Amino acid sequence: MPQPRLLVTRKLPDAVEVRARRDYDAVFNPEDRLYGPEELIRLTQDVDAVLTCSTERWTPELIEQLPARLRIIASFSVGYEHFDLPALRGHGIVASNTPDVLTEATADVAMLCLLGAARRAWESQLLLRERRWERPKMAELLGLELRGRVLGIVGMGRIGQALAQRARGFGLAIHYHNRRPLPAENAQGATYHDTLEGLLPRCNFLSLNGPGGAETRHLINERTLALLPEGAVLVNTSRGTLVDDEALLSALRSRRLFAAGLDVFDGEPAIHPGYYELPNCFLLPHIGSATVETRDAMGFRALDNLDAFFATGRAPDALN
Ligand code: 8YV
Numbered sequence: 170m171p172q173p174r175l176l177v178t179r180k181l182p183d184a185v186e187v188r189a190r191r192d193y194d195a196v197f198n199p200e201d202r203l204y205g206p207e208e209l210i211r212l213t214q215d216v217d218a219v220l221t222c223s224t225e226r227w228t229p230e231l232i233e234q235l236p237a238r239l240r241i242i243a244s245f246s247v248g249y250e251h252f253d254l255p256a257l258r259g260h261g262i263v264a265s266n267t268p269d270v271l272t273e274a275t276a277d278v279a280m281l282c283l284l285g286a287a288r289r290a291w292e293s294q295l296l297l298r299e300r301r302w303e304r305p306k307m308a309e310l311l312g313l314e315l316r317g318r319v320l321g322i323v324g325m326g327r328i329g330q331a332l333a334q335r336a337r338g339f340g341l342a343i344h345y346h347n348r349r350p351l352p353a354e355n356a357q358g359a360t361y362h363d364t365l366e367g368l369l370p371r372c373n374f375l376s377l378n379g380p381g382g383a384e385t386r387h388l389i390n391e392r393t394l395a396l397l398p399e400g401a402v403l404v405n406t407s408r409g410t411l412v413d414d415e416a417l418l419s420a421l422r423s424r425r426l427f428a429a430g431l432d433v434f435d436g437e438p439a440i441h442p443g444y445y446e447l448p449n450c451f452l453l454p455h456i457g458s459a460t461v462e463t464r465d466a467m468g469f470r471a472l473d474n475l476d477a478f479f480a481t482g483r484a485p486d487a488l489n
Contacts, residue, residue, distance in 0.1 A: 185468025229256035250382040270466035275457035276331035282430025285451030288312035316340030321372030324379025369396035381408030409435035
């Protein structure tokens with residue numbers, strides 16, 4: 170049996186590419202260019218499978234033009250809002266993601282964002298790097314203590330729960346909003362709110378850990394931001410689309426919010442320029458899953474899905 174032909178759309182860690190090259194007739198993207206829809210249509214014409222990232226959007230218009238030969242698109246990501254699942258299903262193409270393997274790394278970065286925002290890490294970095302640190306000042310660069318405050322988590326899935334576990338160690342009380350309350354063994358004493366409106370007024374810190382997509386677009390907007398207590402901190406490591414940038418920037422400028430810690434942005438990497446101007450933003454370039462172990466595990470999980478699909482016709486992490 171000839172090896173299935175696989176298009177790998179982005180440059181992936183070496184160990185992942187070595188395995189893909191061993192088991193597939195694989196085509197890579199060594200320059201790590203970002204493919205637009207036309208290029209994707211051209212490059213997929215002679216492949217059986219694609220290993221994609223969340224940087225490629227699989228829209229109905231694009232899916233319409235994929236060849237009958239293409240049977241599976243495995244994503245190197247847990248998020249899957251870049252897939253139009255009904256359109257893929259309609260074309261008999263299986264889509265899969267990589268759940269579980271990036272939970273801990275992403276929860277670590279959520280904690281980093283929370284601490285970076287609360288303790289004014291960016292302003293402190295600037296003071297040093299611009300050689301402006303004259304002497305320790307007792308009444309400057311004062312941040313927020315975590316102990317005894319409340320962290321609200323929107324979206325208490327795997328990553329939300331892993332963040333809650335970390336945050337408890339810092340003395341934060343956990344409240345959360347989810348479609349459904351968690352079983353007691355997963356909630357670990359966290360307080361459930363059945364509405365976002367019920368949760369927000371309780372939160373000194375708010376972390377967004379829900380999925381992207383149309384349903385959650387601009388969940389955090391002028392109205393919902395106004396429900397947070399004065400001086401709250403917003404953390405986002407899920408998807409930038411959850412936040413209305415103009416509303417957040419205005420709350421940060423007026424200091425109604427103390428700070429924000431953001432790893433994801435609407436339209437990234439072309440983020441809203443307003444963020445660059447504000448000292449009370451701790452900004453990271455979407456590095457939630459960026460550890461050696463996790464990025465390898467994501468690639469291996471995507472390949473596991475492809476292997477199982479070609480061996481049995483079923484991908485364990487199939488989404489459709
Ligand atoms: C990835 C992510 O870096 O897995 C996800 O959903 O957001 C990130 O971990 C990125 O999406 C790679 O495709």
